[in-house]
Amino acid sequence: MIRVYENEDITKFYVEFRPRFQQCVVERVLKFCNEHQENDNQDLIVDVACGSGQATSAFQKHFKRILGIDVSPNQIKQARSANEHDNIKYEVGTAENIPLEESSVDLLVSATACHRFDLGKFFTEAKRVMKPNGCMALFCYNAPIIIPKNVKDPAKRQELSDKTTSLLLKYDYFVNDEQSNVSYHCKYQDIFNKVSAENKQWITEGLVMKCEWNLVQLMGYFRSVAAYHEYMKMMKEEHKDASEEEVKEWDHAVLLRDFVKREWEMEGVKDEDVMMEAHFHVYMVLANKLK
Known part of the structure; x- marks a missing residue:
C-alpha cells in the first residue's frame, strides 16, 4: 500500500475540505447490493482507507454497524473527533490486513483509495472478510x-x-506513482478488469456530486x-x-x-x-x- 495521506498537515485539510459522498453514490451502491443480496443483509459495512470518514458517514442510516479503517493514525483521530454516530467506529488498519473476522462483512467499500493498494493482497483480504454473498464497492472521482x-x-x-x-x-496530475495515474485516467477500468467475482459492474456515467x-x-x-x-x-x-x-x-x-x-x-x-x-x-x- 502506498502511504501518502498520513501527515497532520494533509489530514487537517482533508477533513475540512474534502467533499462528503452524497446520497446518489450511496443509493447506487445499495441498488447493486439489493439486486444481489437479500434486502435485510445490511448488518456490517467496512470502509477501507476511510480517511476522515467522507464515505463512511454517508452509509450511517443504512447499516447497523459501520467500521472505518485507515493506515494513518492522524486520519483516524480526525474521523473519531468528527463522529457523531454510535453505530460508526474507526480503527487503524490496512487494506491488506483488515481487522475483522472471516465472512463477517456484508458490504466492503473504499473511496478514492484503492488505486494505492497492493491489489492482489487487498482482494485476497476482501474475500476473507466478506460474507459468501457479500458486495464490494470501489469508487473515486478526479479533479472537479x-x-x-x-x-x-x-x-x-x-x-x-x-x-x-x-x-x-x-x-x-502531479502524482508520484504510476498506478494512480493509470487508474485515474481510465476511471478504474484497470481495477475492474482485475476483480474476479460472480457479478460485477463498472460505472463511469450518471453519478455527479454537486457542491x-x-x-x-x-x-x-x-x-x-x-x-x-x-x-x-x-x-x-x-x-x-x-x-x-x-x-x-x-x-x-x-x-x-x-x-x-x-x-x-x-x-x-x-x-x-x-x-x-x-x-x-x-x-x-x-x-x-x-x-
Missing part, C-alpha cells in the same frame, strides 16, 4: 469541474469553466491532495533560501487562486465571496461474490 457563479453569459461561463478545470487538472463552493474551499480542496504536499516539499528542498514571495511564484494553490481572480475579473473581491459550483463525476467498480 469548476463553474463560476458570477458569470451570467453562458458562453463566457463555459469558457472560464473549461480554462479553470484544465488548470486544476494540470496541477492535480456550492467559494475560492477558499477550492484552495483548501487542492491543498488536501497529497501530490500538492509532495510537490511543495520537493520545491522547498530545491529552493532552500526562497523568500515567502518567491514561494508564491510556484505554489500551485496560490497560482490557481490568482488565475481565478484574474480570469473571472474578481481581483478586488474577497476569496470567500468568489462563488462557484464544483461538480465531481464519480466512477465505481461494484462486485458480488468474490472468487
